[in-house]
Amino acid sequence: MSALDVPPPDYTSVIEEPIHEESVITPQPVLEDQPSPLSPPVPSSTVHTTDTAPVVLAWNPTLLYTEPPAPITRTTSRTPTQTSDGSTSQASLASFLARAPSPVPSENPPGYVEARVPTGPVVYTFSPFGHHCMILVPPPESQDTRPQYHISVGVDCFNPLVHVTTVRRGANEYGDHVAEFEMGISKSPATLSIRGKHYKLSEAMQKRGTPMTRSWAWQFVRHKLYWDGSKPAECKCYASPEKTTLYATFTPARRPDVRTQPIIQAQLKITPAGYPLFDDILVSALIIARCRATPQDNDMFNFQW
Numbered sequence: 001m002s003a004l005d006v007p008p009p010d011y012t013s014v015i016e017e018p019i020h021e022e023s024v025i026t027p028q029p030v031l032e033d034q035p036s037p038l039s040p041p042v043p044s045s046t047v048h049t050t051d052t053a054p055v056v057l058a059w060n061p062t063l064l065y066t067e068p069p070a071p072i073t074r075t076t077s078r079t080p081t082q083t084s085d086g087s088t089s090q091a092s093l094a095s096f097l098a099r100a101p102s103p104v105p106s107e108n109p110p111g112y113v114e115a116r117v118p119t120g121p122v123v124y125t126f127s128p129f130g131h132h133c134m135i136l137v138p139p140p141e142s143q144d145t146r147p148q149y150h151i152s153v154g155v156d157c158f159n160p161l162v163h164v165t166t167v168r169r170g171a172n173e174y175g176d177h178v179a180e181f182e183m184g185i186s187k188s189p190a191t192l193s194i195r196g197k198h199y200k201l202s203e204a205m206q207k208r209g210t211p212m213t214r215s216w217a218w219q220f221v222r223h224k225l226y227w228d229g230s231k232p233a234e235c236k237c238y239a240s241p242e243k244t245t246l247y248a249t250f251t252p253a254r255r256p257d258v259r260t261q262p263i264i265q266a267q268l269k270i271t272p273a274g275y276p277l278f279d280d281i282l283v284s285a286l287i288i289a290r291c292r293a294t295p296q297d298n299d300m301f302n303f304q305w
Contacts, residue, residue: 117275124148126253126266135171136268136282147171149178149282161185162302165290167283179283183290183303190303194283201303205287215241216291218284225280227288235288237274237281247274250285252292 122138129135132154135147150172156162162184168175179194181201190201199220208215209230218225225247229235233254239245253266266289274281294301 117272119272121269121271123267123269126268150175151286156182159186165286178279181283181287185300186302188302201287205284216284216288218280223277225277225284227284229288229292245273246271247277248281248285250289252289
């Protein structure tokens with residue numbers, strides 16, 4: 001007989017086994033408010049302890065929340081505030097009237113330092129700056145070492161043989177426009193634009209004397225300028241043909257005797273009397289420098305010196 005031929009035991013029958021005293025489980029009374037083992041635990045705020053000692057909290061509940069500090073408001077206006085409809089609130093008006101008047105200072109505040117004309121002549125240098133540009137800079141020992149003028153040279157796109165010189169204040173091409181003049185090989189006469197007006201260059205500057213004793217007169221300013229170009233190494237600007245008051249001296253660029261030394265750049269010396277006419281002195285000096293570099297007795301150029 002195999003093990004499969006033996007019938008299974010009857011499930012209704014109870015096998016009596018000896019009961020040991022250690023394994024006897026005493027039934028505990030079931031409380032009505034005790035949760036069922038199958039139900040989820042219910043959260044409780046009660047702290048259960050096994051000992052009877054007093055409970056001491058290890059944290060300060062009052063520190064869990066603190067009141068935010070009140071915003072600091074500062075009133076800078078000394079006039080009563082107005083509502084949205086334009087009327088003045090009564091509380092603001094009463095606070096404004098009750099405020100004590102501000103104390104009057106015992107002395108006036110210090111004023112700003114005003115720019116003063118130099119007491120002596122200042123030598124400015126035409127320094128190359130970028131492509132076809134130069135700036136007029138004061139000497140390093142000057143009180144204000146910022147560039148005074150920005151000078152650029154371009155060409156007329158319709159006639160590249162005509163060069164246009166533009167003068168602006170400051171160190172770049174974004175400064176205030178001072179003047180602009182064009183000179184070159186053209187059928188049209190040379191022109192000048194200054195202070196928002198346009199002129200023929202022959203109307204602004206007149207030539208005088210012979211080529212050896214050449215002089216020019218800047219005509220259309222309140223105080224006329226007279227340039228003396230009798231010396232090839234320099235050109236002086238005066239207040240009258242009699243050379244009463246010296247305004248400026250222009251010195252063209254020159255090469256030193258020793259080739260290893262750098263080229264001495266052109267310079268413009270301004271006297272205290274010439275500072276009110278700085279714009280006109282600079283523009284006329286640039287025109288004269290162009291004229292002196294133009295070949296003589298040549299009808300191709302639209303302006304001859």
